Each structure stands twice: as structure tokens, then as C-alpha cells.
Amino acid sequence: MHRPPTPEAEAALADELSVARPGLSAPYAAALPGARAAVLTRLWRALVYEPMPWVARRETGRDGLTLHLADGRRLHGPHADPYATASYVTELRLDGTPHDRPERLVLALAVPHAAAFAAELGDSVASLALSRAGQPVSDHEPVTGWEWEQRIVDGHPYHPNCRSRPGFSAAEQLAYGPEHRPLVELGLVASDDCLVTGEWPKWLRDGERVLIPVHPWQVAHVLDEPVQEGFAAHPLMSLRTLALPDGPHIKTALSARLTSSVRDISVYSIETAATVSAFMETITERLDVPLHITRTLGAATANSPDLAAVLRESPDLYANPGERVVPVAALATTALPQSPAWLAEFTRLALTVCLRLLDLGVALEAHGQNLLVVLSPTGAPLRLVYRDLADIRVSPARLAHHGIPVPDLAGRIVTDDESTLRRKLFGALVGGTLGATAGSTAALRTAMDAVVDDLPHTPDLTALRREPLPTKALTLMRLSPQTPGDIWAQLPNPLLSPAL
Structure with a gap:
């Protein structure tokens, strides 16, 4: 069951977690204050530096920064560093009223489209707390690229939606998020009418039919196609791209909004994949600079951004x-x-x-x-x-x-x-x-x-x-x-x- 995108996503995810992984309930609750501060810090950076049409002017004072809103209200917070990554904002004051929950602050601002964005912020806080909960303490240095990517817990360093995963239940986040260190079982959809560029490998073909790897979230929520059993892979930080145990990476379509964008794969990207890859290979061979480009090995789409995949080299090869x-x-x-x-x-x-x-x-x-x-x-x-x-x-x-x-x-x-x-x-x-x-x-x-x-x-x-x-x-x-x-x-x- 999926939680609705409400500003009270923290409690809704806690309820789901008590069923899906009760052992993480206490670490999740302990992680919530830090997650709120992390998202609030990113939100404050955006309010200070982005051209919000409802911010009339910004005034720097000895005790921080005040945003004068077009409706006469004032929002006060600490001095803002646009390149800071530490969580240094635990509270912002709107006309003197303190706010430590980013989604509730946005609702209080009541700017256009605030309700939808507030829901995303609440989801980001809850998902970030879940990502931080139960992280193992280890002195082991990663060996493979996908192990390095599992260490990236907090997502985008500057986006308030750094961990927003609307439409993903707690169980699905635990099953698919790289920071939770799962193996993801990809399915295969056979297509008779497929656009292919580059070299699509034999192990992803069934005679004349092309087998397109599909993400299990896509199977559950988007696709209405027969799905064959596929193979396991390690999810990377983009969530929709996964590393096979023997090296190659597979970029799958994932028609969900993560941070800002819906993560499908456009037909245009498939059409241009081989040409762009060959061109960049030529460019890097010409240059005398220390740069490698991971080659696109093949790309395929059943003429739909919801059913497509790209196969490319692993960076570990270099x-x-x-x-x-x-x-x-x-x-x-x-x-x-x-x-x-x-x-x-x-x-x-x-x-x-x-x-x-x-x-x-x-x-x-x-x-x-x-x-x-x-x-x-x-x-x-x-x-x-x-x-x-x-x-x-x-x-x-x-x-x-x-x-x-x-x-x-x-x-x-x-x-x-x-x-x-x-x-x-x-x-x-x-x-x-x-x-x-x-x-x-x-x-x-x-x-x-x-x-x-x-x-x-x-x-x-x-x-x-x-x-x-x-x-x-x-x-x-x-x-x-x-x-x-x-x-x-x-x-x-x-x-x-x-x-x-």
C-alpha cells in the first residue's frame, strides 16, 4: 500500500515501516530531526538565492538574513552559504513564528503550488531519515564502483527534494534504494517491434525478439506487459541504473518523479545514443587530457519512454x-x-x-x-x-x-x-x-x-x-x-x- 503524498509523510512512513521493517522504527525516529535540518538547509539556500517572484528583497543583518516577502511578511534565518553542504539550519522564523519542518513552512508561506511542493518536502524528509536509519558502521573501503555508490546516503547536496521518492512505499525504498544495499531483480520484456541502436547483446535477445530489462517498480506500477524472469543487479545512486555483477551498467526506464524529473528514457535518447557515444569516443581520442568516456554499448526502446533501456560500460574498466x-x-x-x-x-x-x-x-x-x-x-x-x-x-x-x-x-x-x-x-x-x-x-x-x-x-x-x-x-x-x-x-x- 502506498502512502498518499501528504505533508505528514513522516508519520505515514513510520506506520509502513512498523510493518515492513520494525527493527528500523527506532533508528528512523532518531534520524528525523537531522533529516528535517538537512532539507530545511537546502530549502533556505533556495529561498535566499533563487529568483522567487514573491520575495521582494533580501536584507543582511548582524544576526542573519531576512527575506521581505511581497505580502509584507518577513522570513528570517541564518547567513546562507550557497556552497555549504553541512546542515546548519534547524529553524526559520516567519513573522516570528518558528518553523523546523520544511513542509509546514512552505504551507505557511502559501505561495502558488505550495501544497504540492510541501508534500514533496515531507516525503524528502521521511525518505532521508529512512536512508540514514540503520546505516552500518564499517571501516571497509569499497572495492567496486557500486559499493562506492551505496555510501551516498543523502542524495542531491543542494536540492530540498534530495530524497523525495513519491510513489515508493517504505518496503519499496528498502528494496530498491542503493543506500539500503539491496540486490534488485530486474525483469525482461520481449518486444517484436523495437528500435535498437548500437550492439544489443545476444544474452538480451530471444531469437528475433529484443529483451528489454525493466525495473520491478516499473513492472508493479506502470507496465502492462508480460514480464519474464531476468537477473539481479546492484542499484546505483540514480536508482534506475544498476550494475551487473560482471560489470556492465543497465539504465532502465523508471517513470517516477525523483528530485525534479520523471525518470523515463526518451525515444530521442535511444535514437541518438550510438551516435553520441561514437562521437565522444572520437573526441576523447583526439584530446590530450586525462578523460575517459564510458561507451554506450547498446540502447533499445519499444517506441515508448516507459519501456526502454541503455547498456553501457562500467567506469571500473578505466x-x-x-x-x-x-x-x-x-x-x-x-x-x-x-x-x-x-x-x-x-x-x-x-x-x-x-x-x-x-x-x-x-x-x-x-x-x-x-x-x-x-x-x-x-x-x-x-x-x-x-x-x-x-x-x-x-x-x-x-x-x-x-x-x-x-x-x-x-x-x-x-x-x-x-x-x-x-x-x-x-x-x-x-x-x-x-x-x-x-x-x-x-x-x-x-x-x-x-x-x-x-x-x-x-x-x-x-x-x-x-x-x-x-x-x-x-x-x-x-x-x-x-x-x-x-x-x-x-x-x-x-x-x-x-x-x-
């Missing part, structure tokens, strides 16, 4: 003996060396590679899930690995300027708009990956200051040094369901000025 391939999102959750010197070297590596690609005409969405780093046996950052090419951007004009053949692509992936290209990279890499790895404006500024003067001088680097930093306005997007596409905010540039 580690030499003694090296480790670690998703960047896992860096802040481990005891790996992260001194200021280490952070500067990682920043140098990431900016060098990604700015070089951008100059040539490819903007990576290099957030902590897509970007991985190869570490030496001593923990030094050596090379980058990038996976999931579905949302990169490619500039034909920039490619042509460098004499690079333009791939046969159309649609959303292709653009020559400089603002779009820079937003794609800077928002994910600096505002996401580097900011979250640093954990504060001060640490990010120190790392970037140490390396930017040594980078090749390009117009993109100039923009990075002189302009506010673009980032997706993730909360405003959830409060603006009538607005298609991305909405952007501007963060204080750590190279220019301190945060509010």
Missing part, C-alpha cells in the same frame, strides 16, 4: 591495478584524503578537462553523479571518467572552428548558444561537483584561486572568472509546474566576492 574509480558525489561521504592541496589538484583536473572540452564544443553535465575520478593507490586524483551522455550539449559552430567533423545530430543536444553551453557545464561542475566537494564558499574559493591562473585563457574561463555562477533554480522549478524547461539562478562567484 582503473589500473591499485587504482579506484569513485563517483565524485561519494568523495564527501568517505575518509578519502581531501586536504586543501588535494581539493586544489582535483579542481585543477576537473577544470582543465571540462574547459578544454567546452572550448572544442562539448558541454558536459559534470555533476557528482555523472562525473567520477580515478584515484591513485595513495588517493591522488589522476583522471576523470564521465558517464551518461544523454544530457550533454554539442556546439556545431565550435566544433567546426576547431576542424572537428560535426556529428549527425539534431534536437535538444545541439546548440551554439554560449549561455546554454556555459550554464550546462558551470552549473553542474562548479555549482554542483566542486562546490559540494569543497563544502563551503571559503574552501571552494581557495581551491579555484590556486589553479585558475594556470588554466588556458579562453573566453569560457573569462566568463567563469568574471560573471555570477549559473545554477538551476531547482526549488523554483518545482514551484513553477506551468513553466517548461529549466529555470536558472545566479550564485555569488567564489572568485569575485563572498556569499551573502
Whole structure:
């Protein structure tokens, strides 16, 4: 039975948990205050830095920051660091009334679409507390990539919906969430009429029929197809992508809203998968930079975003003996060396590679899930690995300027708009990956200051040094369901000025 998306998701999930896993009830209850603070901190960051139309002005004081709302009310909280990852907000005051529950604060704000967003926030708090409950204490260092990804418990470092999983019961979260360390049994759906790009393997065929791996949540809630028994795989941090025990990764369709997006696989992504993968393989062979791209091995769809899958290489293939391939999102959750010197070297590596690609005409969405780093046996950052090419951007004009053949692509992936290209990279890499790895404006500024003067001088680097930093306005997007596409905010540039 599924709980309805209500602001009292904490109690509803507790009721489910008492049946599904009663041994976790006490740890779940103990984790709730910390989960509320984690989501409230992310929400406060959004209210301070995103262009909310109902915030008239923001006023900095000695004791914190006050948002003057358009209706005359005031919302007061602590000074906000746009790159902080620690949970430092335990309470916000709306006209003097304290709020420690993010969903109840949003309901009290009574802004457009507040009720739906409040339900998502309540779900995020409850799911985050469940994710934190019962986490094992272990000194064992992960060996495989999927083990690293299981260490990422809190989800998106800046999105208030960091763990929102509406439509997932407590039992389903425990069965499918990577932080709960399950094995997930994928099913197989046979299709006679299937679009396939790349090489679809024989072990995923039944004669002339294509066998499409499907997620069990999809089977239970979306698909109305006969499903064959499949195989077990380890879920990765995106939930819908899973690692087979022998290496390859399978990206499944999962028609549920997680954080911001519904996680299906568009027919467009399948159509372009092989072309984009081959193009990026050519680009990386041409470049003299320490970057690997995980190849897309095959992609298939039964002409539906609800019934599709992508098979790609495991990033683990790009580690030499003694090296480790670690998703960047896992860096802040481990005891790996992260001194200021280490952070500067990682920043140098990431900016060098990604700015070089951008100059040539490819903007990576290099957030902590897509970007991985190869570490030496001593923990030094050596090379980058990038996976999931579905949302990169490619500039034909920039490619042509460098004499690079333009791939046969159309649609959303292709653009020559400089603002779009820079937003794609800077928002994910600096505002996401580097900011979250640093954990504060001060640490990010120190790392970037140490390396930017040594980078090749390009117009993109100039923009990075002189302009506010673009980032997706993730909360405003959830409060603006009538607005298609991305909405952007501007963060204080750590190279220019301190945060509010």
C-alpha cells in the first residue's frame, strides 16, 4: 500500500515501516530531526538565492538574513552559504513564528503550488531519515564502483527534494534504494517491434525478439506487459541504473518523479545514443587530457519512454591495478584524503578537462553523479571518467572552428548558444561537483584561486572568472509546474566576492 503524498509523510512512513521493517522504527525516529535540518538547509539556500517572484528583497543583518516577502511578511534565518553542504539550519522564523519542518513552512508561506511542493518536502524528509536509519558502521573501503555508490546516503547536496521518492512505499525504498544495499531483480520484456541502436547483446535477445530489462517498480506500477524472469543487479545512486555483477551498467526506464524529473528514457535518447557515444569516443581520442568516456554499448526502446533501456560500460574498466574509480558525489561521504592541496589538484583536473572540452564544443553535465575520478593507490586524483551522455550539449559552430567533423545530430543536444553551453557545464561542475566537494564558499574559493591562473585563457574561463555562477533554480522549478524547461539562478562567484 502506498502512502498518499501528504505533508505528514513522516508519520505515514513510520506506520509502513512498523510493518515492513520494525527493527528500523527506532533508528528512523532518531534520524528525523537531522533529516528535517538537512532539507530545511537546502530549502533556505533556495529561498535566499533563487529568483522567487514573491520575495521582494533580501536584507543582511548582524544576526542573519531576512527575506521581505511581497505580502509584507518577513522570513528570517541564518547567513546562507550557497556552497555549504553541512546542515546548519534547524529553524526559520516567519513573522516570528518558528518553523523546523520544511513542509509546514512552505504551507505557511502559501505561495502558488505550495501544497504540492510541501508534500514533496515531507516525503524528502521521511525518505532521508529512512536512508540514514540503520546505516552500518564499517571501516571497509569499497572495492567496486557500486559499493562506492551505496555510501551516498543523502542524495542531491543542494536540492530540498534530495530524497523525495513519491510513489515508493517504505518496503519499496528498502528494496530498491542503493543506500539500503539491496540486490534488485530486474525483469525482461520481449518486444517484436523495437528500435535498437548500437550492439544489443545476444544474452538480451530471444531469437528475433529484443529483451528489454525493466525495473520491478516499473513492472508493479506502470507496465502492462508480460514480464519474464531476468537477473539481479546492484542499484546505483540514480536508482534506475544498476550494475551487473560482471560489470556492465543497465539504465532502465523508471517513470517516477525523483528530485525534479520523471525518470523515463526518451525515444530521442535511444535514437541518438550510438551516435553520441561514437562521437565522444572520437573526441576523447583526439584530446590530450586525462578523460575517459564510458561507451554506450547498446540502447533499445519499444517506441515508448516507459519501456526502454541503455547498456553501457562500467567506469571500473578505466582503473589500473591499485587504482579506484569513485563517483565524485561519494568523495564527501568517505575518509578519502581531501586536504586543501588535494581539493586544489582535483579542481585543477576537473577544470582543465571540462574547459578544454567546452572550448572544442562539448558541454558536459559534470555533476557528482555523472562525473567520477580515478584515484591513485595513495588517493591522488589522476583522471576523470564521465558517464551518461544523454544530457550533454554539442556546439556545431565550435566544433567546426576547431576542424572537428560535426556529428549527425539534431534536437535538444545541439546548440551554439554560449549561455546554454556555459550554464550546462558551470552549473553542474562548479555549482554542483566542486562546490559540494569543497563544502563551503571559503574552501571552494581557495581551491579555484590556486589553479585558475594556470588554466588556458579562453573566453569560457573569462566568463567563469568574471560573471555570477549559473545554477538551476531547482526549488523554483518545482514551484513553477506551468513553466517548461529549466529555470536558472545566479550564485555569488567564489572568485569575485563572498556569499551573502
